[in-house]
Amino acid sequence: MRGKGPGSPPEDLRVGEELSSCPRCGYGAGFHVAFRRRGRSLAVFLICPSCSDRFTAGEWNVPTGEPRPFEPDLDEGP
């Protein structure tokens, strides 16, 4: 089933003027924020504090802050 539990992909929401209430259960005081690793960045998603349903709102990624892998073309001096 879509949008249920940690294994399933979060449902992508189209945000109008504001997104602060859960479209599933109506809880209206915002969301928890969680992260899922996607290579060297983290995808941010939302979890409803009331019904625990998971959502995304567009592409929201943050860098992990880890150093990038060694790249000879960039990292080796002349």
Ligand SMILES: [Zn+2]
């Ligand atoms: Zn909810």
